[in-house]
Amino acid sequence: MSDSLLAHFAKKLQAGDCKLTPRREHVLRVMLENKDKHLSAEEVYNLVKLRAPETGLATVYRTLELFSEHDIIHGMDFGDGRKRYELIDPADDGHHHHHLICTRCGKIMEVDEDLLEHLEHKIALKYDFQIDDHQLKVFGLCSECQKKKKP
Numbered sequence: 001m002s003d004s005l006l007a008h009f010a011k012k013l014q015a016g017d018c019k020l021t022p023r024r025e026h027v028l029r030v031m032l033e034n035k036d037k038h039l040s041a042e043e044v045y046n047l048v049k050l051r052a053p054e055t056g057l058a059t060v061y062r063t064l065e066l067f068s069e070h071d072i073i074h075g076m077d078f079g080d081g082r083k084r085y086e087l088i089d090p091a092d093d094g095h096h097h098h099h100l101i102c103t104r105c106g107k108i109m110e111v112d113e114d115l116l117e118h119l120e121h122k123i124a125l126k127y128d129f130q131i132d133d134h135q136l137k138v139f140g141l142c143s144e145c146q147k148k149k150k151p
Contacts, residue, residue, distance in 0.1 A: 005032055008090055009072045016070050026052045027063040031073060031087045038076075038084040038099075038108050078108060079139060098135075102142035109142070 009028055010020040020028070030047040031039070039047075045060040064085055067073040073085045078101050098111040120131045 005090070009067075012070050012072055013066075018066065018070065023048075023052065023055050023059055024063050024066070026055060027060060028067070028072070031067070031085065035087040035089075038078070038086050040082045040084050042082075044085065076135065076137075078106075078137060079103075080106065084108075098138070100138050100140065100142070102145055103139050104141055104145040104148075107142045107144075111136075111138075 006025075006028065013020050013024075026048045027044060029051075030044055034047070041057070041061050041064055044064065045055075045057050048055050048060055064073065064075070068075050068085075071088055074088050075083045075085050076099075077083055078099065098113075098115060100109040100111060101107075116134055116136060120134060123129060124131055
C-alpha cells in the first residue's frame with residue numbers, strides 16, 4: 001500500500017479542517033488495501049476490527065461519511081439496499097467509472113471507458129445544464145451465471 005496515497009488523503013482531510021486520527025487511519029488503510037473492491041460499511045467494519053478491535057460500527061459509519069464529504073471515497077447503491085464504497089483515485093479526471101452488476105451472484109465489474117461523454121455534451125447543450133458527474137449501472141447476468149443458466 002502506498003504511503004504517498006495515505007499522505008495525499010490525509011492532506012485532503014487537513015484541508016477540510018479534519019485530522020487523520022488513528023481510527024480514521026485504520027478505515028483508510030482498509031479502503032486502500034481493498035481499492036479494487038466495493039465494500040459495504042459492515043465489510044469495512046469487519047476488516048477494521050481485525051486491526052483495531054476497539055473500533056465501533058458507528059465510528060466506521062461516521063468515518064465513511066466524512067471520507068465521502070472530502071472526496072476520498074465514493075458511496076453508491078448497486079440495487080441490493082446496501083451502500084458500498086470505493087476509493088476515489090486521485091489520478092481520475094473527476095468522472096466515476098461505470099459498473100456492470102450481476103443480478104444473480106452480485107458480482108460487480110467496472111467499465112473504465114467513459115461511455116456517456118457524447119450524451120453528456122448533448123444534454124448540456126440542449127437543456128443548458130452544467131453536468132458535474134454521472135453514474136451508469138447496468139444490471140444483468142455475468143458470464144459465469146449465463147453458463148449456469150444454460151442446460
